[in-house]
Amino acid sequence: MLIWAPSVEFAVDEVGRIYGDVGLGRFQLNLAHPVERGDYLSVVDELHGSVLCQLDDLHRTSDLDVDRADELGHGAPTLVHERLVGLARVIGYRDDQGLVKVPTIPFRPGAQVFRAEEGLIAGVLGLGHHSAVGAYVGLLRGHALRVELDINQLVQRHVSVLAKTGGGKSYLLGVLIEELLRHKVTCVIIDPHGEYGSLREAAPKNGVHAKFKVEVQGFGNRIQEYSPDATLNPKAKPLTFSLKNLDPRELLIFMGLTNVKSFLAPLKTILEEASGRSPEYSIKDLVDLASRHEEPAYQLLHERLEYVEQTRLLAPHGTKLEELVRKGDVTLINLRGVAPDVQELVVARISGTIFDNRKKGKIPPLFLVIEEAHNFAPQQGSAASSRVLKNIAAEGRKFGLGLCIVTQRAARIDKSVLSQCNTQLILQVTNPLDLKAIAQSIEGLTEGMTEMIQSLPVGVALVTGGGYHTPLFCEVRPRATRHGGESIRVVEN
Ligand SMILES: Nc1ncnc2c1ncn2[C@@H]1O[C@H](COP(=O)(O)OP(=O)(O)OP(=O)(O)O)[C@@H](O)[C@H]1O
Ligand SMILES: [Mg+2]
Structure with a gap:
C-alpha cells in the first residue's frame, strides 16, 4: 500500500x-x-x-x-x-x-x-548546442533550444519533407539547403517550378531573424542553374545530353520506352546504320533511318525519336557532369515549363548518371533533392525515373548519395522510397490517406502526434530522425535567403 x-x-x-x-x-x-x-x-x-x-x-x-x-x-x-x-x-x-x-x-x-x-x-x-555537423533548422517548439540535424545522417540516410500544399515544404527545404551551403555540401535540386533561384538573394531582414539568431545572406555565385528550356528560364544555362554518350538502353529510357527487350535490337540496328553513315550522327539521322523500316517496333521508335528531337535535349556535346556537379555548391535543374514526360526523362538521366559516377567515386558525395517527388517515383504506375530513384533510395547511402524527397502526397509516392527516408520533416497534413502513409512509414510516431500533424500551424514541423531518438516539434527558423515560392496574392488589400 x-x-x-x-x-x-x-x-x-x-x-x-x-x-x-x-x-x-x-x-x-x-x-x-x-x-x-x-x-x-x-x-x-x-x-x-x-x-x-x-x-x-x-x-x-x-x-x-x-x-x-x-x-x-x-x-x-x-x-x-x-x-x-x-x-x-x-x-x-x-x-x-x-x-x-x-x-x-x-x-x-x-x-x-x-x-x-x-x-x-x-x-x-540532445538539443541546444552548436555542432560542427549540425544543420540548424529551428527551435524546439515553445523553447529556446536549437534543433540541429546531423548532416552526415541526412546525406547518408535520406530525408523526406511532407506536407499538404502550401504547408511550407519549399520554405523548409530552403532552410535546409542554406545549411548545406554553409557546410559546403554538394547539392543537386530537381526544381520543377523554378523556385530555388532565390537562394542567390538575401531575405529582407525582420524581427523574427533576431529571435532565431539568423543572419540574412544570399549565396549568389554558389548557386548554378541549368534548364532544358533556357529561353523561358533566362538565368539558367541550357541543359543538354550528348547522343554519343548514351548507350542504347539509356537512349530508350530517354525515349520513354521502358519495355527495353522488344526495342533494344531494332534501336541497335538503327544506331549501327547511323555510325556506318558517319561517326558524328545526329538525332535527325536516327529519325530518318527509323522511318526506312516498316516493322511496328521501328514505327514506334521513329515516333519516339521524333519526339526526342523536338525536345532539343540532345546536342552534339551534352552538358558535362563535371560542370553540372560543382563541389560544395548547389546546382538547380530548373524544369519550369518543361512537359511532364520530358521532366521524367531528365530526372531519370541526371539521377542515373549521378548514381553511376558516385559509385565510381568520380564526383563528390552529394545530396540529391527531388521536389514534387510523387511525380517522379509514383506509387501507382511508373515514371521513367521510378527505377533509378528506387535504386538510389535502396543503395545510395552506401555510395554517399543522399536522397531528399519533397511531396504534398505521401500516399502517392512509392512506398519503398518513402520508407527508406530516415529523417522526416513533416508539416501540416490533413488528407487521411497521406496521414496513413506517413504513420506506416515512420517508427515511433504516436497516435497523439499523428493527430497533431493535422493542426500544425504554418512554420511548425515534426522532425523525426536526423540524429534525434524521439520525434520533436520544431518552429522552423526564418530563411536567410528569399523564399521563391511565396503564395501569389489574387486580390490586394
Ligand atoms: N516557416 C515559415 N515561416 C514563415 N512563412 C512560411 C513558413 N513556411 C511557409 N511559409 C509561407 O507559407 C507559404 C507556403 O509555403 P511553401 O511555398 O513552402 O509551401 P509548399 O508546401 O511548398 O507548397 P506547394 O505544395 O504548393 O509547393 C509561403 O507564402 C511561405 O512564405
Ligand atoms: Mg513547394
Missing part, C-alpha cells in the same frame, strides 16, 4: 499527479495546472532522478449526463464536476554513459508531475 502524506501539496511548477494503473511507457495524470498537448513534463524516479515525459493527449471528464445537459439547455442550474486529465509518454533519462533509457519500473501512482526544466529537455533530447 502507498500512503502519501496529506501535507504534500502542489509545488509551484507541479502540473498534476499520476493516477490509475501506471504503465512503463505511459501514464495518466490529473491536470491541476494548464499544460498543452506536446508539452514536456518530468517525474522524479527513485532510482534515476528526473525522467523526461511528454503530454500526448488530454481530455476533460465530467459527470454531466445527457439529461442534465438538456436541462442546462433549458436554463435550469446544474452543478457539474469536471476534471482535466492527460495521457503522458515516458521519453527517458540519460544514464552514466550518456544513453537515453526508459525506467524499467513504472512510476508510483500519486507521484508528482512537473513541467520539465529546460536543462532536462536539452539533456535528454
